Amino acid sequence: MQEINLTDLFISLTGRLGLNYEFLATGYEVQIWRDGFTTTLYLVVLLIPVSLFFGLLFAACLTSGKLWLSAPARAFVEATRNTPTLVQLMFSFLVLNTVVSNLLGGAQNNPLTPFFWVVAVVGLHIAALHAEAIRAGIEAVPASTVEAARGMGFSQLQILRYVEVPLALRASLPAIVNNLINLVKLTTVGNAIAVSEITYASIMVWTQRDNVVELMIVILAFFSLINLVVARLGLWVERKLAVPGYGL
Numbered sequence: 001m002q003e004i005n006l007t008d009l010f011i012s013l014t015g016r017l018g019l020n021y022e023f024l025a026t027g028y029e030v031q032i033w034r035d036g037f038t039t040t041l042y043l044v045v046l047l048i049p050v051s052l053f054f055g056l057l058f059a060a061c062l063t064s065g066k067l068w069l070s071a072p073a074r075a076f077v078e079a080t081r082n083t084p085t086l087v088q089l090m091f092s093f094l095v096l097n098t099v100v101s102n103l104l105g106g107a108q109n110n111p112l113t114p115f116f117w118v119v120a121v122v123g124l125h126i127a128a129l130h131a132e133a134i135r136a137g138i139e140a141v142p143a144s145t146v147e148a149a150r151g152m153g154f155s156q157l158q159i160l161r162y163v164e165v166p167l168a169l170r171a172s173l174p175a176i177v178n179n180l181i182n183l184v185k186l187t188t189v190g191n192a193i194a195v196s197e198i199t200y201a202s203i204m205v206w207t208q209r210d211n212v213v214e215l216m217i218v219i220l221a222f223f224s225l226i227n228l229v230v231a232r233l234g235l236w237v238e239r240k241l242a243v244p245g246y247g248l
Contacts, residue, residue, distance in 0.1 A: 020211040029205050036201025037222070043118060043187040043197060044226060050123035051183060052176075055130025059168075060160065062135045073131070080128035086189050089121045093193045118190040126183045133175035137168030170241050177234030181227045198222060 023029040061073035101110040149163045191200040202215040
């Protein structure tokens with residue numbers, strides 16, 4: 001009862017400002033909108049670890065010194081970062097998804113959902129950007145530090161794991177945080193293949209209510225808040241991983 005009163009009060013107050021949030025009083029439209037917020041948060045929570053894992057993997061391939069690893073990774077990174085994410089998503093969903101459906105005997109046997117394709121495409125797109133940032137960090141590690149580790153008997157893999165990657169991650173953190181902020185914004189491309197994230201849900205509402213301005217205000221505030229949290233967490237991690245005397 002108290003929640004209904006607060007909703008009515010909000011609708012009344014914003015109505016005096018000329019803003020139409022009357023849809024909040026209807027259960028069906030509110031549920032669509034709430035699901036949109038939830039789906040966007042699910043996407044962000046899934047995409048961050050996916051992008052970081054593949055970013056590290058691609059960076060390891062790029063700096064491995066082995067052509068059979070670095071060449072495919074370089075080709076993928078160049079193709080990914082040089083084409084629009086929306087085009088990649090449409091290609092994956094309309095072409096690759098169709099190929100998978102044909103191989104499995106029909107769309108009814110294809111387990112890959114539009115949500116999966118958003119996670120795969122956006123995650124790998126941001127992973128390519130992470131990979132370049134981490135690669136630059138690895139190459140910025142002083143040669144004397146690597147030589148010291150080699151002199152202590154570290155193998156190449158141990159040098160990468162215990163010396164280069166920790167220092168590279170610290171140097172790459174500002175770029176990685178910027179990539180993660182971009183990742184949050186890119187979740188909206190899911191709208192193109194009917195993933196019911198917040199922009200898709202808002203379109204569903206405003207096509208019935210003609211309240212575009214009101215919903216856009218909320219969407220802008222929503223993404224600003226998420227990215228503010230991501231940026232603050234990134235700054236906190238930067239301070240925690242500071243290397244005294246290393247200049248980072």
